[in-house]
Amino acid sequence: MKKISFLLTMLVAVLLLASCSKQKSANLVPEDAAFVVRFDATQISAKSGLKDNNSELLKMIEEQLKNVGLDKDTREKILNVVEDPTKSGIDFTEPMFLYVKLDKRMDAEAGLVGDMASEGDLTDLLNTLSEKTGKEAVEKAKNGAKYVDMGNDVAFIFNDEWFFVGKASDIDDMAEELQGRADGKGSLQGNKAFDTMCDKDGVMQFLMLYSGMANIPDMKEASDLLPKDLKLEDLAMVADLALTPGEALLTSEAVCLSKEWEKYMEKGNKAMKPISAEQAKYISDQGFSAFLNVDTKNLYEYAQSLMKSFDLGDEAEEVVKQICDALNGEASFDLYAIRDGEPQMALYVSTNNDTPLNMVVGNFADEDDITEVGDNEYQIPTAYDYDWTDGDFVKTVKQWGLLGYKNGQSYFLTDMDNAFTKPAQAYPTDIIKGIGFFARFNFDFLDAIANETDNPNAKIISMVADAFDCVEMYYSKDNKFIVRWVCSDKKKNPVEVVFDMVKGFIN
Numbered sequence: 276m277k278k279i280s281f282l283l284t285m286l287v288a289v290l291l292l293a294s295c296s297k298q299k300s301a302n303l304v305p306e307d308a309a310f311v312v313r314f315d316a317t318q319i320s321a322k323s324g325l326k327d328n329n330s331e332l333l334k335m336i337e338e339q340l341k342n343v344g345l346d347k348d349t350r351e352k353i354l355n356v357v358e359d360p361t362k363s364g365i366d367f368t369e370p371m372f373l374y375v376k377l378d379k380r381m382d383a384e385a386g387l388v389g390d391m392a393s394e395g396d397l398t399d400l401l402n403t404l405s406e407k408t409g410k411e412a413v414e415k416a417k418n419g420a421k422y423v424d425m426g427n428d429v430a431f432i433f434n435d436e437w438f439f440v441g442k443a444s445d446i447d448d449m450a451e452e453l454q455g456r457a458d459g460k461g462s463l464q465g466n467k468a469f470d471t472m473c474d475k476d477g478v479m480q481f482l483m484l485y486s487g488m489a490n491i492p493d494m495k496e497a498s499d500l501l502p503k504d505l506k507l508e509d510l511a512m513v514a515d516l517a518l519t520p521g522e523a524l525l526t527s528e529a530v531c532l533s534k535e536w537e538k539y540m541e542k543g544n545k546a547m548k549p550i551s552a553e554q555a556k557y558i559s560d561q562g563f564s565a566f567l568n569v570d571t572k573n574l575y576e577y578a579q580s581l582m583k584s585f586d587l588g589d590e591a592e593e594v595v596k597q598i599c600d601a602l603n604g605e606a607s608f609d610l611y612a613i614r615d616g617e618p619q620m621a622l623y624v625s626t627n628n629d630t631p632l633n634m635v636v637g638n639f640a641d642e643d644d645i646t647e648v649g650d651n652e653y654q655i656p657t658a659y660d661y662d663w664t665d666g667d668f669v670k671t672v673k674q675w676g677l678l679g680y681k682n683g684q685s686y687f688l689t690d691m692d693n694a695f696t697k698p699a700q701a702y703p704t705d706i707i708k709g710i711g712f713f714a715r716f717n718f719d720f721l722d723a724i725a726n727e728t729d730n731p732n733a734k735i736i737s738m739v740a741d742a743f744d745c746v747e748m749y750y751s752k753d754n755k756f757i758v759r760w761v762c763s764d765k766k767k768n769p770v771e772v773v774f775d776m777v778k779g780f781i782n
Contacts, residue, residue, distance in 0.1 A: 299457060300369070300437045301464055302458075303453055304463040305374065307376055307486075307487055308487050309376060310481070310483055311375075311481070313473065313480040315370045315477075315479070316360070317368050318518075352403055363400055364399075365389060365392060365397060372387070384442050386439055386441030388438065388439050390438075391438055397438070398413045416447050417447045417451075421433055422446050432449060432450050467532055468482060468511030475513070475515040477516045478516055483511060505535055505539060509535070512528070514526065514528075520766050523759075524757065527757075528755040546569050546572075546711070547568075548570060548711060550709075550713050551605075556697055557697060559698040560715070561609075562610045562611045562723070563714070564715050565715075566707070567606040568710075569604045570604055598630065601630040606625065608622050609622075612723060621686070621690070624685045629680040631680075631685045632680040654675050656673075656676070676691065682695065710752065715746070718742075721740035722737055724736060725740070742776065743769070743772070746758065747761070
């Protein structure tokens with residue numbers, strides 16, 4: 276009874292303090308980290324279908340434990356942890372963090388940190404697992420933290436609040452450093468990008484900090500290419516993976532750590548325009564389709580700054596200027612079939628003159644197979660067959676394509692007879708999302724591939740095609756790029772679907 280009353284009292288206290296408390300392990304991520312992954316093990320287990328299949332997992336692990344000769348008490352302790360991971364002593368109800376630090380030589384130092392549920396339970400479990408060695412696995416560091424030396428300069432260090440698994444050349448020094456981070460010294464906690472990541476509620480988040488890569492030589496060179504007043508270390512990227520019935524949503528966004536980057540991103544957003552239905556009229560929804568609509572008014576200005584950084588010279592700048600001046604900012608692409616092993620595609624780029632066409636044709640001036648077939652229209656080879664004849668390879672054109680300029684469009688098609696031809700079924704323009712960019716992959720295309728080729732994996736390809744509906748990618752305002760993966764079964768997310776498929780293969 277006393278124990279129950281104590282637990283209830285603690286629960287009330289936690290609820291009252293929830294609005295101002297933060298998990299301890301978040302402080303352990305170092306301020307010079309380059310990459311951080313934050314994941315919610317409880318959410319992942321529940322939303323991947325693992326929790327629903329826990330009994331099957333237990334049976335499989337129980338058989339394996341019997342095979343390795345563990346005694347009954349040890350087997351039961353491990354199975355209890357599998358059934359309820361928090362019994363290990365680690366708090367799986369709180370997110371964990373995996374971070375990577377990089378030095379000038381690109382050597383990586385990784386660490387996994389998380390919160391503790393019970394220091395005693397973890398100590399007991401680790402010692403139980405090491406009983407066969409004849410000594411206790413858990414030892415004490417100078418500052419009172421406990422640890423297990425895992426060899427090769429790797430250690431498992433923990434106390435009653437947090438745990439760490441990672442590189443520790445000197446365990447006592449590492450334990451002191453970790454406690455310092457936990458107290459706020461040298462921690463990434465409070466960084467705007469890190470806080471943005473921790474505010475997400477998906478099953479997993481990813482953070483890339485350019486400040487953590489600032490000392491890498493290649494990153495310094497990349498920083499020199501940026502417009503004036505922009506520093507690469509003042510930018511970070513955050514991605515959040517959310518799983519909901521019927522789909523997965525991966526949202527990535529730029530986090531600006533300076534006013535200069537905020538102004539630059541705002542300017543970029545203004546250049547993004549909505550995709551119009553007019554752009555989709557020659558595009559099918561049979562495979563992979565993509566659309567672009569951006570304001571090209573300042574395109575040359577940006578391209579010129581990059582070219583000056585590379586010192587490409589006046590002639591190259593003039594060529595790029597001509598191309599930029601010709602572009603109107605709209606483009607449409609369609610990969611719609613596979614025929615005789617060759618991809619069938621169409622590309623339309625809105626241009627106000629034939630300059631891009633003439634430049635492309637000029638680069639192929641020495642090709643005998645290129646033929647002018649109309650006004651500003653050329654027949655070009657896109658695939659060849661090769662035959663061994665008289666001790667040499669002889670190539671013959673297998674597929675022709677059409678390159679041209681007409682109706683304000685520079686275009687390339689692998690099907691010469693279908694220029695400016697509307698598909699039998701109009702593109703579902705109501706599905707187009709975002710601004711500036713939208714792309715979509717229809718999984719029915721995989722069925723077409725399986726039927727077209729003699730692929731030995733055709734059955735698996737068709738199974739994947741049946742399991743999923745589409746993948747969509749688009750740019751949204753607020754510096755966000757979104758990938759949406761949609762299932763055929765609207766009750767299961769993609770991870771559950773993949774888990775079911777793998778389980779089916781195993782069984």
